Amino acid sequence: MSAHCCDHETPKAEAIVNLPRYRKILWIALIVNAAMFLIEIGAGVQGGMPRYGQK
Numbered sequence: 001m002s003a004h005c006c007d008h009e010t011p012k013a014e015a016i017v018n019l020p021r022y023r024k025i026l027w028i029a030l031i032v033n034a035a036m037f038l039i040e041i042g043a044g045v046q047g048g049m050p051r052y053g054q055k
Helices: 020-046
Strands: none
Touching: none
């Protein structure tokens, strides 16, 4: 199975820069990342996260 992993032509970087499929995937990844950031901040605030520098 692994013998066929490299038998395809990878498109050049210039060819995939503006493909709608890749742009959509990157936007989805950005939105998921931002949502997780907000969830982590919310959980930290709710859990009583200490201020920076305090013990």
